[in-house]
Amino acid sequence: MSTVLRTQDLRRVFGDVVAVDGVSLTFDDAEITSIIGPNGAGKTTFYNLLTGVLSPTAGSIEIASDGGYTDITDEPAHVIAQKGLTRSYQITNIFERLTVRENLAIARISRLGRTMNISSAAMTDAEITARFDELLEMTELTSFADQRCDELSHGQKRNVEIALALAIEPSILLMDEPTAGMNPTEVRAVVDLIRELDANLETCFIVTEHNMDVVTDISDRIVVLDRGAVLADGTPSEVLEDDAVTSAYLGEMGADGHIGGIS
Amino acid sequence: MSAIDPVPLVSLADIIVGLSLGSRLFLIAVGLSLIFGVLGVLNFAHGGLYMIGAYLTLVVVGIGSGYFWLGVVMAALGVGVIGVALEILTLRPLEDRLENDTDQLLVTFGAVLIIHEGVRTIFGSQSYTLSPPEYLDYSIVLQSGQIGVYRLVVIGFALAVMLGLWLFITRTYFGSLVRGTASDREMAAMLGVNVRRLYTGVFFMGSVLAGLGGALSAPLQSMSPALGDQIIIDAFIVVVIGGLGSISGAFVGAMFIGLAQSLGPQFISSGSIAIPFLAMVLVLLFRPRGLFGGVAE
Amino acid sequence: MSSESSVANRVRHAADEVRAGWTPQRYGVLLFGILLAAGMGPRFQVFLLTEFMIVALFALGFNLLFGYTGLLSFGHGMFYAGGAYGLAIVLKEVGPAIEAYLGAGLSGGVSLLIGAIVGILLVTIIAVPVGWLSVRMEEIYFALITLAFGMLVYSTIIQNPLDLTNGTDGIVILLGNLNIAGLEIRFGARRTFYYLTLTIFGLLTFGMYRVINSPFGMVCQAIRESPERTGAIGVDVRRHRWAAFIISAVFVGVAGVLRAGLAGVASPELSHWSTSAIAVIATVIGGASFFAGPIIGAFVFLYLRWGISRVPTLEAYWEFFFGLLIIGTVLYFKAGATGGLLALRGRASALLKARAHTRGERE
Numbered sequence: 001m002s003t004v005l006r007t008q009d010l011r012r013v014f015g016d017v018v019a020v021d022g023v024s025l026t027f028d029d030a031e032i033t034s035i036i037g038p039n040g041a042g043k044t045t046f047y048n049l050l051t052g053v054l055s056p057t058a059g060s061i062e063i064a065s066d067g068g069y070t071d072i073t074d075e076p077a078h079v080i081a082q083k084g085l086t087r088s089y090q091i092t093n094i095f096e097r098l099t100v101r102e103n104l105a106i107a108r109i110s111r112l113g114r115t116m117n118i119s120s121a122a123m124t125d126a127e128i129t130a131r132f133d134e135l136l137e138m139t140e141l142t143s144f145a146d147q148r149c150d151e152l153s154h155g156q157k158r159n160v161e162i163a164l165a166l167a168i169e170p171s172i173l174l175m176d177e178p179t180a181g182m183n184p185t186e187v188r189a190v191v192d193l194i195r196e197l198d199a200n201l202e203t204c205f206i207v208t209e210h211n212m213d214v215v216t217d218i219s220d221r222i223v224v225l226d227r228g229a230v231l232a233d234g235t236p237s238e239v240l241e242d243d244a245v246t247s248a249y250l251g252e253m254g255a256d257g258h259i260g261g262i263s
Numbered sequence: 264m265s266a267i268d269p270v271p272l273v274s275l276a277d278i279i280v281g282l283s284l285g286s287r288l289f290l291i292a293v294g295l296s297l298i299f300g301v302l303g304v305l306n307f308a309h310g311g312l313y314m315i316g317a318y319l320t321l322v323v324v325g326i327g328s329g330y331f332w333l334g335v336v337m338a339a340l341g342v343g344v345i346g347v348a349l350e351i352l353t354l355r356p357l358e359d360r361l362e363n364d365t366d367q368l369l370v371t372f373g374a375v376l377i378i379h380e381g382v383r384t385i386f387g388s389q390s391y392t393l394s395p396p397e398y399l400d401y402s403i404v405l406q407s408g409q410i411g412v413y414r415l416v417v418i419g420f421a422l423a424v425m426l427g428l429w430l431f432i433t434r435t436y437f438g439s440l441v442r443g444t445a446s447d448r449e450m451a452a453m454l455g456v457n458v459r460r461l462y463t464g465v466f467f468m469g470s471v472l473a474g475l476g477g478a479l480s481a482p483l484q485s486m487s488p489a490l491g492d493q494i495i496i497d498a499f500i501v502v503v504i505g506g507l508g509s510i511s512g513a514f515v516g517a518m519f520i521g522l523a524q525s526l527g528p529q530f531i532s533s534g535s536i537a538i539p540f541l542a543m544v545l546v547l548l549f550r551p552r553g554l555f556g557g558v559a560e
Numbered sequence: 561m562s563s564e565s566s567v568a569n570r571v572r573h574a575a576d577e578v579r580a581g582w583t584p585q586r587y588g589v590l591l592f593g594i595l596l597a598a599g600m601g602p603r604f605q606v607f608l609l610t611e612f613m614i615v616a617l618f619a620l621g622f623n624l625l626f627g628y629t630g631l632l633s634f635g636h637g638m639f640y641a642g643g644a645y646g647l648a649i650v651l652k653e654v655g656p657a658i659e660a661y662l663g664a665g666l667s668g669g670v671s672l673l674i675g676a677i678v679g680i681l682l683v684t685i686i687a688v689p690v691g692w693l694s695v696r697m698e699e700i701y702f703a704l705i706t707l708a709f710g711m712l713v714y715s716t717i718i719q720n721p722l723d724l725t726n727g728t729d730g731i732v733i734l735l736g737n738l739n740i741a742g743l744e745i746r747f748g749a750r751r752t753f754y755y756l757t758l759t760i761f762g763l764l765t766f767g768m769y770r771v772i773n774s775p776f777g778m779v780c781q782a783i784r785e786s787p788e789r790t791g792a793i794g795v796d797v798r799r800h801r802w803a804a805f806i807i808s809a810v811f812v813g814v815a816g817v818l819r820a821g822l823a824g825v826a827s828p829e830l831s832h833w834s835t836s837a838i839a840v841i842a843t844v845i846g847g848a849s850f851f852a853g854p855i856i857g858a859f860v861f862l863y864l865r866w867g868i869s870r871v872p873t874l875e876a877y878w879e880f881f882f883g884l885l886i887i888g889t890v891l892y893f894k895a896g897a898t899g900g901l902l903a904l905r906g907r908a909s910a911l912l913k914a915r916a917h918t919r920g921e922r923e
Contacts, residue, residue, distance in 0.1 A: 051792065081794035095785035097849075098778075106782040109775040110794040116803065118774040128775065168793050305700055356891045365632040368703060369844055369890050372837065376883030384877070492834065496711065503704060537715040543708040548693060551701055 001028040003064055004204045005050075005085065005172050010059035012045055012228075019045040021228035022059070029171065032198055032205040034215045037225035043208045046225065047174055051087050052077035063172070081110075084171035088164070090180050092157045096150040100141050100160055103149060104132055107167030131167075138196065139163040140189075155186045162193065166201070175207040179214055187214060194218050216240070276408030277525050283414035283483065285521025286421030290476030291494060292501035293428065293513040294469030300508025301441055301465045304354060307371035310495025311378030312349075312470050316342045316477025317486045318386060321393055331396040331482075338478040339471045346470020347463055349374055354466075358459070375491065383488040395482035417479050424472070425514050432510065441465060500543045506553025515554065584769070584851065591855075592762055599754045607822075610754045612862045613761040614818045615842060619854030620768050621811025622839035627848035628772060629804045630784030631695070632703045634836050635710025638690075639683045639809040641717065641831035643816025646679025647672075648731035648826035649724055655736075668736025672747060676817045683813030684806065686713070691805035695798050707833050714831040730827030733820050747821070757818050764811060765855070771807065772851060780804050812839075845885050847896025856897050 006026040012019050020042045027033060035043055048054040050061060055074055062069040063083050072080050095103050101123065108128045109115055122128055136142040139159040144152060149160055158178070165173055178194070179187045191214055198205060198218075209215050215222060215236070222239040224232040232239045239245055291313045298306050319338035324331055353370045394400055395413035402409040432438035444451040444461055452458045477490075484490075501520055505512025520539050527535030546553060598609055618640060625631045651671055658674070659667040690709050697705050720727040735747035746752055771777050782790045783797055791797045820826045829835060838861070839854075846857020861882070868878045889896050895903075 076791075076796075078791045078794050078796050081792055086792060086794075089789075093786055093789045095782050095789070097785060098781060102778060102781075105775075106778050106790070107793050109779060114775045115779045115795055115800060116776055118771050118776045120775065121770070121773045122775045122778045123773070125775070164789075164793070305704075353887055353891070365699060365703065366890050368632065368700060369840070370887050372840070373883045373886035373890070376879040376886070380877060380879035380883065384880075496707075496833065499704060499707070503708075534715070534719050536718070537712055540708045540712040540715060544693075544705060544712065547697060547701060547705045547708065551697070 001030055003027065004029045005064070006062050006069070007050075008060045008062075010046070010049060010061065011057050012042075012049055012054060013057045018228050020049060020056070023225075023228070023230055024059075025223060025230065025233070027172065027204050027206060029202050029204045030198070031220045032194070032207065032218050033221045033223060034207045034209055034219040035223045035225060036209060036212075036215060037231070040227075041225040042228040043225055044176075045228075047087065047176060047208070050080075050085060050174060052080040081168065081170075085174070086165050086168050086170040086172070087174035087176060088161050088178065090177040092154075092161045094149050094157060094160050094164055097148060099146050099148055100136070100152075100163070101129075101132060101145045103160055103164050104135060104167045105129065107164050111168045135163050135167055138200070139166075139193065155182070155189065158182075158186075158190065159193070162197075166197065166203075170203060172204045172206065175205060177208055177210065179209065179211050187211065190214075191217055273526060273529065274408050275405060276410050277529070278522070279410045279414055279418070281522035281525035282518060283411075283417045283521070284524055285518035286418045287476050287480040287483070288494075288497055288501055288521055289421045289514050289517035290424060290479070291473045292498045292505070292517050293424070293510055294472035294476075295498050296502045296505065296508055296510070296513045297441075297472075298466055298469040299502065301444055302354070302462050304367045304371070305499075305507075306469070307368060307495065308349060308374035308378060308491075309469070309473050309498060310491035310493070311375050311382075312342050312346055312473040312491075313477035313480075313494050313498075314382060314486065314488070314491035315345060315378065316474030317481045317490065318382060318391075318477075319474070320478040320481045321391055321486065324393065335475065335478040339475040342474025342477070343467045343471035346473070347467050349470075350463055350466040354462075355459070358462075375495070379488055379491060382491075386488070388488060390485040390487040392485045393481040413482055417483070420475075420479060421514070421517075424475075425510060428510050437464070497539065500539045502553075503543050504546045504553060506555040509553060509555040512553050512555030587852070588765065588769070592758075595758055595761075599751055599758065603750055606750050606754045608862060608866060610750070610757050610818075610822055612859055613757050614815050614822060615838065615862060616855045616858035617761060617764055617815035617818070618812055619839045619842040619846070619858050620765065621808045621815065623843045623848055623854045624768065624771070624780070624811065625804055625808040626840075626843060627850075627853065628777065628784060629780040629801060630787075631801060631805070632699075632840070633694075633706040633808075634703050634833050634840065635690075635706030635708070635713075636808070636812050636839055637833065637835035638686060638710040638713040638831045639812040640816040640819060640835060641713060641826070641828070642683040642686055642809075643676075643679035643813035643818075644820035644826035644830055645717070645725060645731070646682040646813075647675035647817045647820045648733050650675035650678045651733055651735075652731055653724070659736075664737075665739035668747060669738030669740075669745070671736060672738075672821075676814070679817040679820075680810055680813050683809050683816070687806045687809035691802045691809070695801040695805060707836070710831055710833055710836055714828055717828040717831060725826075725828070728828060730825050733824050733826060735821055753821060757822070760814065760818065764814060768811065769851060776800075776803070841882055841886060844889055845882070845896055847889075847894075847898035849895065850898040850902075853896055853898045856901065860897050 003026045006024075008024050010020055010023040023042075023046065035046070037043055045054065049056050052072070052075055060071060060073045063072050063080075063085060064070075065083065070083060072083060072085070075083075095106065098106075105122055105128055108130070109117075109122065112127060114128070132145070133142070136145050139162060141156065141159055141163060144156060149157060152160065162175075162178070165175075175194075179190050182190065194205065194207075195218060197203070207215075207218070219236050221234065222232070222236050223230060224239060224242075224245050232242045232245050234242075291309060295306060295309045298304055298309075316338045319341050320331075320334040323334035323337050349371075353374055354367060357364065357367055357370065395411075399413045399416060402411050432441060440451070440456055440461055443454075444456055444458060451461075497520055501513060501516040503516075504519065505514070505516030519542070523535065523538045523542075527538055531538075595609065595613070599606060618636075621639075622633065622636050625633055625636075654674065655667070655671045658671050661667075662670055690706075694702055694705050694709065717725045718728055725731065735753070737747065738745040747756065772780075779790065779795055779800055782795070783800060787797050790800075816830065819830070842857035842861040843854045844857070845860055846855065847853035850856075864881065865878045868881065893899065
């Protein structure tokens with residue numbers, strides 16, 4: 001296991017509001033880290049900083065590459081994605097009117113750097129379609145591969161969402177509340193999927209979640225954010241027994257194991 | 264030989280012409296701007312509404328007893344009604360996706376074609392002219408030129424409308440609804456504002472203003488079916504420069520364009536027609552929200 | 561009896577296969593074949609068909625940007641004009657020199673070729689900076705800025721810069737002849753120009769088809785669906801849009817060259833937003849989400865207009881119809897005319913299948 005991503009004193013201010021307050025974290029490959037915290041803790045802002053949607057007010061973000069580190073602090077979103085950091089969205093953000101296969105193809109085209117290629121036919125190109133079957137199988141989309149995404153069910157779209165992110169072969173995948181709005185069966189399916197992906201890929205997973213059952217199930221490590229700063233960082237058992245964490249959540253933890261009253 | 268005169272003499276008469284041009288532009292642009300600010304719709308057909316205002320005035324004055332101001336009022340209200348019909352038929356079906364969707368541009372463009380054809384069918388392709396009411400149909404003669412008194416009346420109208428609108432938006436309840444809905448439609452709906460009816464109300468207002476502009480302009484320029492197409496581009500330019508959704512912006516922008524069109528040819532011997540478009544491009548690039556961006560500022 | 565039914569079976573199988581094999585490529589070949597034959601028809605129809613192909617190219621280029629990349633431009637007329645004026649200026653200014661140099665035999669063809677190349681160059685020179693600036697805008701603002709640029713080009717042309725464009729009158733174009741090996745090709749002749757246009761139309765349509773289905777084209781569609789996600793997977797969205805803009809402009813530029821040749825004149829109106837609107841109307845009516853949409857839309861646009869003009873009472877109303885068509889398509893039938901045709905074909909094949917079934921049951 002080696003470090004793939006690290007932030008140093010990452011800070012982001014909006015006017016008077018300090019959304020992210022001096023966050024220094026390192027993330028290793030082949031590890032699943034869950035980031036939890038009450039609403040407003042800064043998780044979304046942290047994600048936006050990592051993916052390049054926002055620029056930090058101070059601090060740095062570095063990605064591991066070729067034995068050293070590349071600074072990606074002020075790079076635009078697409079450059080960061082090219083360097084191996086990508087995300088999946090809470091509200092599915094896929095290419096709705098294209099088929100599943102085409103969705104994957106676009107990710108592959110970007111990964112291969114062939115976006116300006118006008119000479120070949122994309123969907124029959126061997127290099128582009130190379131790992132489709134594998135991906136489709138992993139995300140249980142094989143039978144829907146040639147259907148338009150706007151014809152799929154919510155759960156299937158969710159899988160496309162994840163498959164799309166994986167098709168880029170990221171070294172770091174940020175997952176934004178992957179089980180949001182799902183019934184227990186669907187949640188189970190997503191958890192199994194993440195477990196399987198973790199087993200098969202070297203990718204570093206960083207997951208934000210409100211569902212504590214999911215968090216304890218999949219995480220190798222939990223980071224707790226509160227008011228923009230890191231409150232706790234360790235294994236699930238360490239973190240969940242930490243008094244500071246429990247007090248931060250006192251009154252917020254619902255009987256069904258969900259934080260913040262949001263299921 | 265330089266294209267720019269070293270010491271141009273700008274006469275008061277030319278300025279008045281420019282300001283009266285700007286006044287008519289203001290009336291159509293402010294309606295367009297309001298509709299965009301509140302509904303998020305850029306109404307391509309607004310020029311057509313302006314044109315209908317001019318023609319309706321012609322009709323009322325022609326048929327009726329020649330009461331000009333009656334014609335103006337009826338034209339403005341008539342255009343308001345037509346505008347509402349337009350909104351209900353073409354924009355309501357899109358109401359879930361009005362904001363910044365190119366569909367609304369396409370649909371209002373379709374309406375442009377229909378209005379253009381309608382006017383052409385009813386009135387023919389020839390130009391019509393209308394004289395201002397007799398008691399206003401004279402000029403003040405100065406050394407540098409003549410100033411038509413009617414033009415001064417039009418300018419006065421524009422100022423009155425601007426003041427009235429400003430008061431309306433900032434001081435009345437309806438105005439506050441407008442402002443609130445413009446900034447957050449969902450919140451407004453949750454607070455019980457009937458957004459649909461508000462939209463129609465604003466569209467009515469915007470259309471009345473366009474109709475008023477067209478009606479007042481009837482004595483100043485000949486009208487033909489091409490009028491709508493000509494004026495809508497100027498209106499777009501004004502609204503972009505002034506800021507989509509801003510009343511004062513529409514005023515400043517309109518006066519700028521009006522003066523540019525009347526004074527421009529004196530400063531630059533050729534190419535003055537490019538000035539408004541150049542201004543539009545520059546504003547879009549550097550200050551896309553316009554010089555005064557925002558609602559009712 | 562068995563031989564009869566086996567023949568019937570074989571015919572039916574062949575028909576099934578043909579029906580199943582109606583790929584876009586085959587439709588394209590069919591269309592090309594029809595157009596090839598149509599060139600021998602009545603002269604006015606030949607003229608109208610030439611115009612159809614040119615407008616189709618205009619709309620096709622426009623739709624790369626609109627239907628496939630999601631950017632609505634109301635200024636594409638500037639590229640139409642760019643191509644037209646490129647040709648016109650070359651013929652006017654350089655034409656005589658070419659003729660003096662090469663003699664009357666080759667000069668007609670060479671001038672045309674050089675004119676076309678200059679037209680494309682001109683279009684590219686305009687498209688690169690205009691595109692770079694315009695793709696910074698989103699949605700409606702993109703439409704507004706392209707409209708403004710188009711009108712800027714229009715006002716520039718009218719002023720007769722460098723005494724090249726002849727202001728509001730435009731430049732008259734006379735296409736010359738080409739004499740090679742005893743063969744005389746008179747470009748100004750209707751049928752000759754028709755086949756020239758058909759060749760270019762075929763090549764460019766095929767080219768556009770390749771572009772749409774290439775990795776480049778797929779990424780365009782991704783940008784249309786979700787620019788944010790496309791950026792998040794590593795694509796430089798702005799640069800890609802810029803590239804699409806330029807390719808789209810070049811297509812329209814070629815259409816403009818042909819337009820100038822057909823109309824015999826390059827006029828400033830080509831850059832007016834009302835000309836840009838033609839591409840919009842044709843594409844929307846035809847169905848912007850289909851490859852063939854712009855082509856079918858161009859056909860509908862031209863032939864509906866022509867058809868209406870033949871009926872004296874309706875003659876004045878073509879704008880009315882098109883206004884209604886646009887509104888109807890956008891609001892209720894996004895698939896446009898192409899969608900309608902596909903639905904028709906679906907119903908027809910379903911009908912045929914049902915017939916085949918009942919016949920099969922009877923046997």
